Amino acid sequence: MVTIPAEIRRHLGIDAGDKLRWNVTEDETLAVEIAHQREGVFDDFEPVDAGHTNAVEIEGDFGDE
Numbered sequence: 001m002v003t004i005p006a007e008i009r010r011h012l013g014i015d016a017g018d019k020l021r022w023n024v025t026e027d028e029t030l031a032v033e034i035a036h037q038r039e040g041v042f043d044d045f046e047p048v049d050a051g052h053t054n055a056v057e058i059e060g061d062f063g064d065e
Contacts, residue, residue, distance in 0.1 A: 004014065014020075017037035025031055 002020075008014075012034060013036075014034055015037065019035040019037075021033040021035060023031045023033070
């Protein structure tokens with residue numbers, strides 16, 4: 001377990017839930033890859049009221065896709 005200073009986290013865009021992949025290269029350099037979290041990607045969107053909908057009624061408009 002490691003602690004990454006806040007300034008570096010902000011600079012690299014590392015957020016809570018992101019994963020880090022640690023690798024040692026052939027010349028023994030430590031390389032870190034950031035795997036950004038994909039869950040909750042729509043959390044920043046505001047809900048939209050689509051009004052009354054009925055999937056059975058509109059199915060004919062879109063076919064059996």
